Amino acid sequence: MNRIRCMALLCLFLTNYCRAQKVDHHKTNSIDSVTIARQDRDRRYNIQNVLIKTKDGASIAAIVVRLRGATAPQPVILQYTIYADSTAWKSILEPAVHGYTGVMAYTRGKGLSPDQIVPYEHDGKDANEVIDWISKQSWCNGKIGMYGGSYNGFTQWAAAKYHHPALKTIVPYVAAIPGLGLPMENNVFINANYGWFLYVTNNKYLDNKVYYNPQRWRNMQNNWYNRGLSYNKIDSIDGTPNPFLQRSLKHPDFDKYWQDQIPYQKDFANINIPVLTVTGYYDDGQISALHYLHEHLKYNPKAEHYLIIGPYDHFGAQRGGYPVLRDYVVDSVALISTRDITFQWFDYILKGGKKPVMLQDKVNFEVMGANKWEHAASIPKMVNTTLHLYLTDKKEGDHYLLSDKKPGTLAELNQEVNLADHQTSNNNNYYPYPIIKKELDHSTGLFFMSQPFDKPVEINGMFSGSLKAMINKKDMDIGVSLYEVMPNGDFFDLSYFLGRASYAEDMSVRKLLQPGEIETIPFYRSRMVSRQLSKGSRLLVILDINKNSFAQVNYGTGKDVSTENISDGKIPLRIKWYNDSFISVPVRQ
Structure with a gap:
């Protein structure tokens, strides 16, 4: 049993707040195929790398993508992430494929930004400044939406805290909350995301080699537990200092350090834009995703906030499920396309299109074992x-x-x-x-x-x-x-x-x-x-x-x-x- 739990937590729960797909295309693609793909992108899209200066002097690296031939101002879809990945072209191009100008912006210090990498702490203000910059560009029609999962879900809420008038909607999947879900859950620090800080801060992109080494993290936590050391010495077992963990351990309360990074309590009262939340019953970060929803509706009861939830884990919710989840055969009706619904939502909010058919009420949930979706006006009404x-x-x-x-x-x-x-x-x-x-x-x-x-x-x-x-x-x-x-x-x-x-x-x-x-x-x-x-x-x-x-x-x-x-x-x-x-x-x- 312990062996099963260990593998589960380190292979599934470990990746609790991280991206679902990491593929080293440099190893799997030949130079010719990479060149051909780049040429095809250049032929179809106008792609621009920019550095956006913030008021405090930092630089935010961003990629702007427009379909070639698009001349009129368009709604813009922003993804704001710490997961800088030079091979993630599918995500980068996705908004443009759906008829929007797309912007992929990275946490300060990531990608081409020369600054120090600091997860979470600056993302809300920085994302708000990126939104302000986008709103002033000739290719933006003044309407901006955001989407994405996990960390990218957190950045949407962090940006929404500042109420920029150009931000018209957010679509957070499995959204993280620093201090509530990771690195601690209900004030208990957990080991599942231990290597994440090294993964996102060791270099300007992602340190896949370090992060995807389950034996290293398994040995570390087992040795720490067996020796009975204090938790603040766990990084000495690994041998590599973990400043993010040590900084977090100074805040065992959900105090101002954590509160400042997201909307907190009455901050939700003035978030009046439509929100579509997506999560899963087996999403390890579900309590974070639903905490946003509960607090939003608590302080703004009339908020236009929709929820889609089903038998999905952290990654499955971002795509629409897997036929078999942790050996459980999922109901067939539960398998959806999260991305299709997302861009139907953007068409509805930003272009005056039809509301996605899935959204028959505010809370839309799949009943496991019944193979059906049900819909309710609120969670209590379920x-x-x-x-x-x-x-x-x-x-x-x-x-x-x-x-x-x-x-x-x-x-x-x-x-x-x-x-x-x-x-x-x-x-x-x-x-x-x-x-x-x-x-x-x-x-x-x-x-x-x-x-x-x-x-x-x-x-x-x-x-x-x-x-x-x-x-x-x-x-x-x-x-x-x-x-x-x-x-x-x-x-x-x-x-x-x-x-x-x-x-x-x-x-x-x-x-x-x-x-x-x-x-x-x-x-x-x-x-x-x-x-x-x-x-x-x-x-x-x-x-x-x-x-x-x-x-x-x-x-x-x-x-x-x-x-x-x-x-x-x-x-x-x-x-x-x-x-x-x-x-x-x-x-x-």
């Missing part, structure tokens, strides 16, 4: 009721009962975790690879199972809950996994939550737990899913402490977790989980 299921102390076989009735008498279940034991790990069942499992690891955690459903039911949305616990320490990292136990006994991985208890109420302010007192720990930032459960299926909840090589180990001292080490784990973590803890599962019956 369902007609919510199941509140209590984590009881009643034992039934190898699990406890998950009940819709609140227990009448308060009772507890005890769990002890040896935080100094790094030969074993906890929270081994949360990652959805494969999506359907034949068996689970029962060596750690508490298992709670519902009674069988007497008819099919849809789970639509994000599960949440409230945990009641008493511990002997000041903090802990919690994992909650949600499965469908299918009538044939297989386990369908629906969703999971990973988070730090001390940030349960506010991810920007740490509130330590009081040892020996019953604490209420709410959680809600889990993965959205839509799945039709069969008659006879049951729900399974696995509650555990996160202790493994894939993330920080929280030893519970109350100190900065990145400075704790194995010596802080001499006293085991002892937890009393109370039976008035519950989860809430949104369903349509």
Whole structure:
């Protein structure tokens, strides 16, 4: 199981916020074919490399592409990215192929820019200045749209924060949020993207050789975990300093450092342009993509914000899915073309065309197992009721009962975790690879199972809950996994939550737990899913402490977790989980 999870996290989750396709064309193409391709591009397109000066003196490298023969001003489609790639001509040319002027702009320091490469921190202001520059060009008709995935999704929101009047719409796929999703998730620093900083900053383009070396990163995280070193020393195991990680570790709260890089709270209130968000149930960055949506609608309830979501991972959402995802055969109706819908959207917003047929309402979601798309006015409208299921102390076989009735008498279940034991790990069942499992690891955690459903039911949305616990320490990292136990006994991985208890109420302010007192720990930032459960299926909840090589180990001292080490784990973590803890599962019956 650990080997499967390791490969999954390092081959899939590792590339959590990175580009889906990296091909070294210099090795696969002959010089003649490269020359022919370049000549063909030059014949079809007017291509111009430019350096755009910012107000603070930086230079932004950009490529402007127009169809030859196009003389009238056009709407412009901007992609703003850190993934400078001299071979990525398909992406660079794509807007022009669809009848737009295209601009591919790169984070300062990338491509032809002479500046220092700094991920995230300057992208919002720089992208806004690029938009301003574009709006003043003779080939721009004053209408600009943006699209792209992962980091490119982040840059769209970062630019939208500045409300440039020429920016008319954004189409973020699987959009990242620095500090929420990477390099930490719900205030837990994770190893999945560790090598990303080196990948994008080692040179002016991309260091594929360093990044795509899973053995290096696997050895690093395993050696760090086995030795029990503090997390802020993990780069010493690798042997190469990681300044991005060290800078991030100084901000374990979602503080002003992170907040300044994106729209934050009331910043969303004045984002009035139409937005089309695309993500997937198995997108590792989904909580980031949907956080933007939730905050946008919270502070601007009348926002024209549409969502497309289906059984896609981080890369699949950017193209429209794969027939088989992590060994799960995807419903045929779920396979779409994200790019076609994107440019239909641009035609709708920028050229007065028809709205994409897919967008029948604000929330458009594929129901796994039912092979159908459904549409709702909002995420809450996806369902007609919510199941509140209590984590009881009643034992039934190898699990406890998950009940819709609140227990009448308060009772507890005890769990002890040896935080100094790094030969074993906890929270081994949360990652959805494969999506359907034949068996689970029962060596750690508490298992709670519902009674069988007497008819099919849809789970639509994000599960949440409230945990009641008493511990002997000041903090802990919690994992909650949600499965469908299918009538044939297989386990369908629906969703999971990973988070730090001390940030349960506010991810920007740490509130330590009081040892020996019953604490209420709410959680809600889990993965959205839509799945039709069969008659006879049951729900399974696995509650555990996160202790493994894939993330920080929280030893519970109350100190900065990145400075704790194995010596802080001499006293085991002892937890009393109370039976008035519950989860809430949104369903349509």
